[in-house]
Amino acid sequence: MVGIVSYGTYIPVYRIKAEEIARIWGEDGEVISRGLGIKQKSVPALDEDTATIAVEAAREAVSRAKIDPSEVDAVYVGSESHPYAVKPTATVVGEAVGVGNYYFAADLEFACKAGTAGMQICIAMARADMIRYGLAIGADTSQGAPGDPLEYSASAGGAAFLIGRKNVIAEVEATTSFTSDTPDFWRREGQPYPKHGGRFTGQPAYFRHITSAAKKILEETGLKPSDFAYAVFHQPNGKFPTRVAKMLGFSKEQISPGLVVPYIGNTYSGSSLLGLAATLDVVKPDERILLVSFGSGAGSDAFVIRATDSIESFEREPKVLEKIERGIYVDYGMYVKLRRKIKMA
Amino acid sequence: MLPRFWRKIKHRYNLIATKCENCGTYYYPPRNLCPKCRRKSRIVEVKLSGKGEVLSYSVVHEAPENMKDQKPYVVAMIKLDEGPVITSQLVCDCKEVRRGMRVKAAFRRCGEEGDAGIIYYCTKFVPE
Numbered sequence: 354m355v356g357i358v359s360y361g362t363y364i365p366v367y368r369i370k371a372e373e374i375a376r377i378w379g380e381d382g383e384v385i386s387r388g389l390g391i392k393q394k395s396v397p398a399l400d401e402d403t404a405t406i407a408v409e410a411a412r413e414a415v416s417r418a419k420i421d422p423s424e425v426d427a428v429y430v431g432s433e434s435h436p437y438a439v440k441p442t443a444t445v446v447g448e449a450v451g452v453g454n455y456y457f458a459a460d461l462e463f464a465c466k467a468g469t470a471g472m473q474i475c476i477a478m479a480r481a482d483m484i485r486y487g488l489a490i491g492a493d494t495s496q497g498a499p500g501d502p503l504e505y506s507a508s509a510g511g512a513a514f515l516i517g518r519k520n521v522i523a524e525v526e527a528t529t530s531f532t533s534d535t536p537d538f539w540r541r542e543g544q545p546y547p548k549h550g551g552r553f554t555g556q557p558a559y560f561r562h563i564t565s566a567a568k569k570i571l572e573e574t575g576l577k578p579s580d581f582a583y584a585v586f587h588q589p590n591g592k593f594p595t596r597v598a599k600m601l602g603f604s605k606e607q608i609s610p611g612l613v614v615p616y617i618g619n620t621y622s623g624s625s626l627l628g629l630a631a632t633l634d635v636v637k638p639d640e641r642i643l644l645v646s647f648g649s650g651a652g653s654d655a656f657v658i659r660a661t662d663s664i665e666s667f668e669r670e671p672k673v674l675e676k677i678e679r680g681i682y683v684d685y686g687m688y689v690k691l692r693r694k695i696k697m698a
Numbered sequence: 699m700l701p702r703f704w705r706k707i708k709h710r711y712n713l714i715a716t717k718c719e720n721c722g723t724y725y726y727p728p729r730n731l732c733p734k735c736r737r738k739s740r741i742v743e744v745k746l747s748g749k750g751e752v753l754s755y756s757v758v759h760e761a762p763e764n765m766k767d768q769k770p771y772v773v774a775m776i777k778l779d780e781g782p783v784i785t786s787q788l789v790c791d792c793k794e795v796r797r798g799m800r801v802k803a804a805f806r807r808c809g810e811e812g813d814a815g816i817i818y819y820c821t822k823f824v825p826e
């Protein structure tokens with residue numbers, strides 16, 4: 354049986370309210386907050402970046418698994434905000450986790466779905482018996498240009514999943530992808546902020562890819578929405594995952610434990626994975642979770658995951674929800690300093 | 699700076715200490731000989747848990763150039779649960795820090811060589 358052996362998460366402690374961002378740009382904070390389904394978002398500290406977030410999440414995953422770090426034979430880090438343009442984040446993680454030197458490693462990029470792409474690679478390698486355990490991590494410290502609507506959602510956080518064949522807490526029963534060349538969101542090399550096609554890209558990008566991947570995996574497995582206890586969809590805002598769930602026949606109750614975006618914003622590569630982690634925090638043996646990520650550019654990875662009996666004895670504290678709740682609020686001035694939006698002379 | 703940092707990465711990313719298996723004493727920074735046991739020393743390398751408590755601290759208001767954007771910040775002497783005492787930045791609200799406070803190791807950035815140079819990562823501490 355191949356699946357999730359352990360997981361770990363990290364969310365920076367600072368938060369900024371949508372209201373506070375709206376105050377600076379002369380917008381109605383309440384209207385924006387309600388429109389996006391986002392109350393606040395996480396903000397990284399000056400000494401945090403994608404590598405530090407990935408390391409913290411990975412260390413938690415390895416320590417909860419109670420394995421020797423040297424048994425980790427692969428490290429894949431998915432992000433759109435790797436600290437270096439050239440020089441992998443994965444090697445920083447491998448060293449900090451103490452996996453040794455004989456391991457497969459690479460950084461992955463596919464907007465917000467780079468982390469789930471890493472999961473698919475690790476699942477395939479574990480099935481092929483190439484690795485004992487593999488770490489698939491999605492982490493980001495994403496940025497929106499000042500005044501851009503993305504500024505209300507682009508946040509920071511990450512999750513790490515340890516994939517393997519032994520002591521599986523949640524079996525990955527199936528995975529599939531739907532991919533197309535869709536330019537809905539991009540960032541050119543050397544540019545600090547991304548560009549996007551605006552609100553009209555929802556239909557051809559987010560909704561088309563998620564529903565196509567979800568329908569395909571339901572067809573392949575012969576399962577229907579009622580066979581799942583929970584579902585997690587990529588969460589660029591609070592509205593899209595709620596709407597796509599309804600389109601596919603999933604209820605609000607099924608998506609609610611994994612809907613973390615209203616409180617921490619869109620953590621990009623961390624987004625659907627933090628949702629999955631929050632859902633694994635509450636799942637019981639034999640319950641199924643449908644996970645569907647989305648990355649602009651564009652693609653969706655779908656997974657059918659089923660909790661095993663081992664989930665009951667697995668260490669799930671502190672829960673993702675507790676990490677979400679302990680936040681320190683900052684104002685917009687502190688926020689631009691933390692996000693290095695002020696250029697020093 | 700670069701080669702000097704590079705060779706120490708292992709000790710900066712993780713709290714690698716040595717332990718004398720003869721008397722059970724931990725040494726950080728690591729030592730090759732136990733001064734208590736001398737010739738009877740049996741030294742092994744161990745990774746410390748990273749958990750400990752604040753012995754004393756000071757709040758830095760006059761920061762060096764590369765730390766200016768983080769001032770005021772806390773530098774603390776931390777007694778690790780295994781015994782060794784380490785001096786490190788403690789990332790927390792300056793008003794929150796107190797003696798005896800429980801802390802744990804965290805992986806953070808500790809500097810960079812300008813916009814185009816290498817980024818340094820190291821171990822700092824945060825409230826547990």
Ligand SMILES: [Zn+2]
Pocket residue numbers: 718719720721722723732733734735736739740
């Ligand atoms: Zn000794």
